Amino acid sequence: MRTFLLVLALIAIAGFPFVSNWYYGRVKDAYAVSQTEKIVEEYIQRNPEKILESVNQYRLAQFEEQQKQKEQEINKLIAQHKSEVFDTNYPSFVAKNAKTVLVEFFDASCGYCKLASQILLKIKRDYPNVTYTLRNLPILGQSSLVAAKYDTGVFLFMKEKDIQNLKYSDFHSRLMAHDGVYTPEVITKILSEIDLDPQEVLKFVEQNESEISAMIEATIQLAQKLRLDGTPVFIVGDKIVQGVSEAGLREMLEKAS
CATH class of the missing domain: 3.40.30.10 (Glutaredoxin)
Structure with a gap:
């Protein structure tokens, strides 16, 4: 009985274009996310040095920005x-x-x-x-x-x-x-x-x-x-x-x- 009701529900969903598109879109999105995560995970495993390089570049950019802000603050203090x-x-x-x-x-x-x-x-x-x-x-x-x-x-x-x-x-x-x-x-x-x-x-x-x-x-x-x-x-x-x-x-x- 439960299986029969589920089949009817799926037929009903398929019969309404808007709901059907929403449902299949969710399934598609979930699949896409899963595949993307898998690809990213494989890339990290194969290229760990690229991740370290990216992290170091990010840290360097952060440091340079902090130094720039500090310099600007000191310049104002010098004027004062x-x-x-x-x-x-x-x-x-x-x-x-x-x-x-x-x-x-x-x-x-x-x-x-x-x-x-x-x-x-x-x-x-x-x-x-x-x-x-x-x-x-x-x-x-x-x-x-x-x-x-x-x-x-x-x-x-x-x-x-x-x-x-x-x-x-x-x-x-x-x-x-x-x-x-x-x-x-x-x-x-x-x-x-x-x-x-x-x-x-x-x-x-x-x-x-x-x-x-x-x-x-x-x-x-x-x-x-x-x-x-x-x-x-x-x-x-x-x-x-x-x-x-x-x-x-x-x-x-x-x-x-």
């Missing part, structure tokens, strides 16, 4: 804190009639920053009409803090004594070239190498420690405002280059010129 970012009261090499200022956030203990320091020497030779400002951002511990303290202090000492920037440039280059922990003894050795009286300089640094500490703290706070999460970082105008990229720096300076 422009006067703080381009403050040449910090260690600077000021060019006459400079229209462009390049700011570097660095940690003297950072290996990438040491490499960037060498690149910056070449950049300075090729772009003499640019003002370069160095912001000590000691994020790698006590040794970095010692280096930041004396790098800032030596700059202020030379500024007060009206000593040419070449002396500070020499000190800074030797500081960045040092491979090891930074201590007052290391600073004393560097000062002696550039013919400055270590006792006079160290005394000046100790006497002005509160000002120096305030400058370093202000840089740390500024880095937090700009959401910087590492060193080195270079800023020109509202553009930023994170990490060591000579090509990126040159491109940024060319556009700013």
